[in-house]
Amino acid sequence: MSSLVALLHATRIELLRTLRDGSTLLMMGFPVLLYPAMIWGLTQAGLYIDEARDRETLVLGVADGVDTEGLGDDKVQIVPATLETLDAGDVDALLAGAGDGLELHYRAGSPRSRRTRRVVEDRIEARNTERVDAAAVEKGADAALLAPLEVDVDAIDDATPLVQFLIGLFACAFVPMSIIVSTYSPVVELFVAERERGSIETTLCAPIPRSRIVYARVLAAALLGSLAALGNLGALWITVLHGAVLVVEDPVSLPFPGPVVLGTILALVLSAALLVAVLMSVALSAARTHREGQTLANFVLLPLIVPSMAGMLAVISESSRDVLFVPIAHTGTLLYAAIRHELVATDLFVAVGLDLALAALVLGGWMATLGPTSLIEGIQRPAWLARLAGES
Amino acid sequence: MIEVDALVKVYPGHPPVRAVDGVSFEARRGEVFGLLGANGAGKTTTLRMLVTLLSPDGGTARVNGHDVRTAPEAVRGSVGYLSVTTGLYERLTPREMLVSFGRMQQIADPVGRAEQLIARFGIGAFADQRCGRLSTGMKQKVSIARALVHDPPVLILDEPTVGLDVLVAQTFLEFVETAREEGRAVLYSTHIMSEVERLCDRVAIIHEGRIVAATSVAALVAEHGTVEKGFVATVNGA
Numbered sequence: 289m290s291s292l293v294a295l296l297h298a299t300r301i302e303l304l305r306t307l308r309d310g311s312t313l314l315m316m317g318f319p320v321l322l323y324p325a326m327i328w329g330l331t332q333a334g335l336y337i338d339e340a341r342d343r344e345t346l347v348l349g350v351a352d353g354v355d356t357e358g359l360g361d362d363k364v365q366i367v368p369a370t371l372e373t374l375d376a377g378d379v380d381a382l383l384a385g386a387g388d389g390l391e392l393h394y395r396a397g398s399p400r401s402r403r404t405r406r407v408v409e410d411r412i413e414a415r416n417t418e419r420v421d422a423a424a425v426e427k428g429a430d431a432a433l434l435a436p437l438e439v440d441v442d443a444i445d446d447a448t449p450l451v452q453f454l455i456g457l458f459a460c461a462f463v464p465m466s467i468i469v470s471t472y473s474p475v476v477e478l479f480v481a482e483r484e485r486g487s488i489e490t491t492l493c494a495p496i497p498r499s500r501i502v503y504a505r506v507l508a509a510a511l512l513g514s515l516a517a518l519g520n521l522g523a524l525w526i527t528v529l530h531g532a533v534l535v536v537e538d539p540v541s542l543p544f545p546g547p548v549v550l551g552t553i554l555a556l557v558l559s560a561a562l563l564v565a566v567l568m569s570v571a572l573s574a575a576r577t578h579r580e581g582q583t584l585a586n587f588v589l590l591p592l593i594v595p596s597m598a599g600m601l602a603v604i605s606e607s608s609r610d611v612l613f614v615p616i617a618h619t620g621t622l623l624y625a626a627i628r629h630e631l632v633a634t635d636l637f638v639a640v641g642l643d644l645a646l647a648a649l650v651l652g653g654w655m656a657t658l659g660p661t662s663l664i665e666g667i668q669r670p671a672w673l674a675r676l677a678g679e680s
Numbered sequence: 681m682i683e684v685d686a687l688v689k690v691y692p693g694h695p696p697v698r699a700v701d702g703v704s705f706e707a708r709r710g711e712v713f714g715l716l717g718a719n720g721a722g723k724t725t726t727l728r729m730l731v732t733l734l735s736p737d738g739g740t741a742r743v744n745g746h747d748v749r750t751a752p753e754a755v756r757g758s759v760g761y762l763s764v765t766t767g768l769y770e771r772l773t774p775r776e777m778l779v780s781f782g783r784m785q786q787i788a789d790p791v792g793r794a795e796q797l798i799a800r801f802g803i804g805a806f807a808d809q810r811c812g813r814l815s816t817g818m819k820q821k822v823s824i825a826r827a828l829v830h831d832p833p834v835l836i837l838d839e840p841t842v843g844l845d846v847l848v849a850q851t852f853l854e855f856v857e858t859a860r861e862e863g864r865a866v867l868y869s870t871h872i873m874s875e876v877e878r879l880c881d882r883v884a885i886i887h888e889g890r891i892v893a894a895t896s897v898a899a900l901v902a903e904h905g906t907v908e909k910g911f912v913a914t915v916n917g918a
Contacts, residue, residue, distance in 0.1 A: 294786075301772075301780045308771035308810070487767030490826070492733055494784040495757035668692070 294496065298504035299511070306474045306512060315473040316516035323520075323527040330531060449628075451542055455528045456627040459521055460603045460620035464596035466520040467561050467619070471513030472585050475568040478505040480581040483666050491664065498660035505664075506565045506651065513561035514554075521553065521623075545627075552626040552636055559643035560619040564592065566647040570654055573662055574669045580677040592616055599624075609635070615643055681744055681834050681865030682707040682730065688738030689725050699725045701889035702739065707865045707882075709833070712856060714880035714897070715869040716911055722889040723869040724763070727838045730867070731761045744833050757785065760827035763838035770812030774803050774822040777811060778829055785830035797825040817848035824855055835859055835866045841875065853879060873908040877901070885914050892917075 306312055482488045491501060529542055545553070571588045575581040595611070599620025602611045608621035618639040625631040658667060669677070682705075689700040700722045707713035717723045728734040730741055732752040741748045744758035769777055778797055782790025798807050801821045806814055811822060820840075827835065837856070841849040856879050859866055868880060876883060877897060884894040893900075893914045897907060904910035 294784075297780075297783050304776070305769055305771045485767050485770065487769055489733060489761070489763060490767060490769070493731055493756055493759070493761045494781065495753045495755075495786075495830075496784050497753065 291500070295500055295504055295507070298496070298500060299507045302478055302505050302508035303511065306477050306508060309477050312473045312477050312512075316470045316512060317519065320516070320519040320523040323523040327527045327531040448542055451528055452628045455525055455542075456624035457600070457603060458524050458528065459627055460624040461596070461600040462524065463517050463521050463557065463623055464560065464599060464616050464619045465593060467513050467517045467557060468564055468589060468592045468596065468616070470516030470520075471509050471561050471564040472568055472589060474509040474512040475505075475565055475572055476575075476578060476581040476585065478509055479569050479663065480572050480575045480578060482664075483575075484577045488665055492661070498664060499655060502569070502651075502655065502660045502663050506562070506569055509565040509569070510558060510561040513564060514557045517557045517561065518553070521557075549626050549629070552631055553623060555636065555640050556619050556622055556626070559640040559647075560616060563615055563643045563647040566651045567592070569663055570650060573667045574673050574677055576666060576677070576679070580679065583678040584676070596620060612638060613642065615639075615646060618642075681709050682713070682836075682867055683742045684726070684730070684739070685741070686739035687726065687729060687736050687741055689722075689729060689734060690737045699889055700729070700736075703886065703889070703891050704739075705884045705891060705894055707834075707867050709865050710860055710863045711881045712860050712866040712868050712879045714876045714883035715867060715886060716871065716873075716876060716883050716907075717869075717886035718871065718915065721886045723886055724838055726886070727761075727763075727836055727867065727869055730755075731759050731836055732756055757830065758832055758834050760830070760832040760835045761838075762823055762827045762835070762840045764840065764842045768811040768819055768822055768826070771810055773808045773810055774798070774814075774825070775807040777822065778825055781826055781829045787830055790829075793829060793831075797828060801825045816844065817851075820844060820848055820852060824852070833864055835864050837866065838869045839871070840868075841870070841872065873906070873911060876907045883907070885911060887915050 482491065492498070494501075525542075567588050568585060571584050572581050575584050595614050595617035596619075598611055598614065599608075599617035602608045602617065602621050603624045608625065611617035611621055612635055618635075622631060622635060622639050625635070654663065684706070685704050687700055687703045688698070691697040691699055703722065703726055705713070705715075715723050715726065725734065729736045729748060730743060732748050732755050735749065743755045746754040746758060748755050768774075772780070775794055775798065778794035779790045782793050787793055798804050801824060803818075803821055803825060806818055811819060814822065835856075841852055844852065853875060856866055856868065860879075860881075866879075868875075870876060880897050882894070882896045883900065884891050886892070900907055900910035904913055
């Protein structure tokens with residue numbers, strides 16, 4: 289059996305064991321469920337707000353200029369109305385009361401939602417405007433000046449760049465964090481739980497190199513972290529696509545990423561997950577129990593979340609290249625670039641190469657000095673480290 | 681099969697603890713060799729060095745001709761190790777466990793071997809349940825099968841009946857007798873003297889890290905009446 293096949297077999301077993309752990313699965317799958325739930329909630333909230341706006345007072349009035357914007361209420365005769373009462377004679381009454389030389393305008397409340405905008409357009413523009421215009425012209429208004437005020441929402445002709453931006457931005461922020469959080473749980477399960485349960489000797493007595501056990505576990509944790517991160521990205525993708533209806537006119541169709549983008553995303557996610565898995569497994573070599581593992585993992589989780597946030601800030605401030613040499617941060621910024629088809633190949637090689645080199649350096653250095661068994665069985669920890677881990 | 685010569689293990693500390701201090705003995709093919717001692721005498725440390733879970737600080741040990749320092753993987757390939765702490769992977773089923781350990785041990789037909797062991801130890805009824813849901817007795821059967829998956833010529837058993845009920849322990853002792861009949865060398869560590877009398881051909885008594893007596897069970901019984909009396913007399917006289 290070649291070393292690679294043996295490694296893959298060992299990895300498969302580690303994956304199988306971990307994927308049967310409910311808490312690990314929950315930890316990994318939670319974000320994937322969270323986004324659709326969030327967008328469902330937002331859509332429901334949007335619908336509720338739209339329905340409320342149906343009952344909202346609209347502002348109709350006459351003014352002495354073409355544009356009511358900037359005019360004080362003293363120059364605008366305001367007539368409250370609702371969509372339901374518009375047809376009931378309010379407009380006629382308004383027109384009847386308007387002074388000579390005043391022009392009629394309407395201002396449709398705050399039609400920020402797609403639905404309200406459509407209602408305003410359909411019910412006022414398409415029907416009442418004609419009545420209003422006719423009456424105003426009859427009273428001497430210039431028909432050319434009777435164009436309705438523009439509503440607050442600009443129609444977006446091509447929403448694809450916006451959606452790509454949103455997916456990229458969210459991916460930049462959430463995917464690195466997802467890698468960190470989702471890799472943590474399998475590392476605890478694969479390295480620490482075995483020490484706690486006592487099945488460690490079962491593994492150590494198998495006639496396979498200890499380094500292979502370590503590699504298989506790190507690889508399994510990285511694969512699970514990557515899987516969760518990709519699931520996270522997929523959920524984000526679907527969520528933003530469907531959630532876009534809240535801000536754009538029509539449903540957006542964004543083509544599924546091609547093999548180049550997918551490959552790029554995979555490389556970025558996997559290399560970052562490998563680095564995180566290595567750092568976690570090294571940090572958790574001082575843990576004897578799940579609880580200690582959770583305590584010690586905080587010392588890695590928090591420092592890793594900082595660069596993940598830095599990546600998002602770099603994207604917002606359009607200074608992504610400033611964090612190219614910062615692991616985790618560059619994972620986010622390059623994901624953003626990849627999703628927007630703006631990735632530079634050399635940046636990808638630099639980022640992935642840096643992640644892998646760091647992972648190899650840390651893991652190789654650790655195993656060369658303390659040995660692979662120290663990662664499986666745990667290190668002989670000094671008293672201060674035991675206290676730090678929360679040893680009771 | 682097992683040759684131990686002046687084995688030493690020192691645990692760091694202030695002062696350092698010399699847990700095993702020049703232990704020597706030999707266990708042969710087709711023999712159950714008992715390693716007797718009180719708690720903390722150095723039994724488990726010695727066994728853990730023999731299965732390469734610990735590396736010795738002095739002396740040498742060879743298992744099935746392989747040196748524990750220079751050929752640890754070959755040693756592990758020759759040994760079936762079972763201890764009270766040798767757990768199972770709780771989320772794997774016995775069948776998955778046996779097949780995967782067979783693959784780890786690089787045996788020719790891991791699936792066939794797993795089925796053979798499942799039949800031999802009566803595991804079939806629960807072979808597809810996760811190990812975490814099995815009773816202690818069932819787990820012990822799976823542990824034994826797992827230790828034998830690569831058909832090792834040497835068995836190292838560290839207090840394997842601790843925590844087992846009488847019936848399961850009885851089954852286990854029968855397994856050890858069968859292993860001897862099959863020609864395996866069995867190194868059996870325990871402080872349950874009735875098991876020693878029933879199973880062991882020869883014993884070494886370890887006390888404070890040193891072998892204080894090495895003799896046959898028959899000789900020990902002849903001299904002191906029972907193994908227990910012989911053990912107590914030897915340790916008190918050490």
